[in-house]
Amino acid sequence: xxxxxxxxxxxxxxxxxxxxxxTHMGMIDYPKAExxxxxxxxxxxxxxxxxxxxxxxxxMHIGREDLTQDERFVVSLGNAINGSFVPKVVTE
Numbered sequence: 852x853x854x855x856x857x858x859x860x861x862x863x864x865x866x867x868x869x870x871x872x873x874t875h876m877g878m879i880d881y882p883k884a885e886x887x888x889x890x891x892x893x894x895x896x897x898x899x900x901x902x903x904x905x906x907x908x909x910x911m912h913i914g915r916e917d918l919t920q921d922e923r924f925v926v927s928l929g930n931a932i933n934g935s936f937v938p939k940v941v942t943e
Contacts, residue, residue, distance in 0.1 A: 854886070856905055857912035863901065865890035876900040879907050903929035 852863040861884045877888045877900040886904045888897050906929045910919040918924055 854901070854905060856908040859884055859908075859912065861886050861908065863888060865897075867891060877904045879904045879911075881908070881911055899930070899933045902933040906932065 853860050854863055855861070861879075864885060864887045866887045867890055875889075876892060876896065877886060879886050886901065886908070888900050888904070890897075892900070903925060906925055907919050910916070910925070
């Protein structure tokens with residue numbers, strides 16, 4: 852699966868054991884243009900996590916590293932965006 856963030860195609864990977872799923876449900880790797888989502892979650896939580904990680908990517912690509920480091924801001928805005936629409940993942 853892939854998603855476009857600011858003109859850069861990012862691969863979406865469902866994975867296990869890369870991070871503590873109790874505190875981190877996903878992560879974005881900027882240099883590799885990859886988003887890893889914990890595969891052991893409900894689809895609605897995967898979508899919310901994808902929205903959150905995409906927001907991190909957008910902020911990084913527009914030069915707002917300060918905001919991408921503000922997890923409270925990213926969680927709040929990500930939840931607002933996810934509550935308004937769910938990003939669609941393009942399947943290969």
